[in-house]
Amino acid sequence: MKWRMALLCVFLFGAVVGLQALHEQRGGPLVRPVSNLLYVRSPEVMSRMALSYDALLADLYWIRAVQHYGGTRLSVEPDRQYDLLYPLLDLTTSLDPRFNVAYLFGSIFLSEMPPGGPGRPDLAIALLEKGLRAQPARWEFAQAIGFVQYWWRQDYQQAALWFRRASELPQAPDWMAPLAATTLAQGGNRQSSRLLWLHIARTAEVDWYRNEARRRLQQLDAMDQLDLLQRAVDAFRGRQGMAPSSWADLREAGYLRGTPADPTGTPYRLQSGAVMLDPRSRLNPLPVEPPRLR
Numbered sequence: 001m002k003w004r005m006a007l008l009c010v011f012l013f014g015a016v017v018g019l020q021a022l023h024e025q026r027g028g029p030l031v032r033p034v035s036n037l038l039y040v041r042s043p044e045v046m047s048r049m050a051l052s053y054d055a056l057l058a059d060l061y062w063i064r065a066v067q068h069y070g071g072t073r074l075s076v077e078p079d080r081q082y083d084l085l086y087p088l089l090d091l092t093t094s095l096d097p098r099f100n101v102a103y104l105f106g107s108i109f110l111s112e113m114p115p116g117g118p119g120r121p122d123l124a125i126a127l128l129e130k131g132l133r134a135q136p137a138r139w140e141f142a143q144a145i146g147f148v149q150y151w152w153r154q155d156y157q158q159a160a161l162w163f164r165r166a167s168e169l170p171q172a173p174d175w176m177a178p179l180a181a182t183t184l185a186q187g188g189n190r191q192s193s194r195l196l197w198l199h200i201a202r203t204a205e206v207d208w209y210r211n212e213a214r215r216r217l218q219q220l221d222a223m224d225q226l227d228l229l230q231r232a233v234d235a236f237r238g239r240q241g242m243a244p245s246s247w248a249d250l251r252e253a254g255y256l257r258g259t260p261a262d263p264t265g266t267p268y269r270l271q272s273g274a275v276m277l278d279p280r281s282r283l284n285p286l287p288v289e290p291p292r293l294r
Contacts, residue, residue, distance in 0.1 A: 058096035065089050065102070069109045073116055082118035085109060089127055097134035101206070103127055107144050108212070111152045116285075121152040142166035143176065146183075150196065151287070156187025175199055194220050218263040219283050229260055229268060229275040243273030 065088035072080050089106040093099050107124035109117055125148055131141040146162030149155045160183040167176035179196065186192045194217060201213035232255040237243045240253075247270055250256045261267045266281040277284055 054095045058092050058099055061088050061092040061095065062099065062102050065092060065106065069117070080115055085118060086120070086123045086127070093127065093130060100131070100138070100140070103131035103141060104144055107148060111148050121148045124148050137170050139166045139169035139172040139176070142169060147196070150183060150187065154188060156183055159187060160184035173203060190220050190223065215283070219286055222262045222277065222283050223286060225260065225262065226268070226275050232256065233270070233273055233275055237273060244270065246270060
């Protein structure tokens, strides 16, 4: 009798997930819903329904979270909604509290500013704190909280505190303590940002995270290049009394030797005296710096 009940529960759960996915894919049978729908949002209820299939269901919900994030990010809709992202991540990590990838990648997904993400660093921190409660010795979660505070909230004091807390946990790398000191002293400048991403690029265990770190380093390089190019444009305008109309004007005046391109090889644009990334560059959008550091 027990195995029949278990089989029935699994069948019903599969039907609910299938109907929910179909509903989200088609947008409803007659009208488009105002927001996405998740039939089961309570981790406690889902844990009871999961029986002994917690890990399997955690994998399924993680896949759904990635699909939801990726599909929404690639959507052409002007008003993109990531409203299912945190509930799906919450369910994933409640079903499997040691699902480390879901905590780390989920925090990146949640922090990303619109339109690339929901712009919810607060939920990213909540997810990582949940991971620390489940695994108090996991230094990566404390470091990730410091990262969110640093990169997305630009709260360098909190970032330094979390980096220091991470450095005090078992198996933390040697560079964590110096990073905390650097962040507290120089937080927000490009050099400290570059140091942070360089450490991630060298130590991340997942290819996607390493590649993202390299892209962020390229963004910082592009920002340095844009500053230099803008100074050349301003110098030209100061001498000629007008802004250059093209890169050829700057080459002829001796300010450049060729057509400048960003670290991905995409040429920069010069428009009305302003230097900027080409909209097609994969480095878009560049991070916003605090006003005092611009």
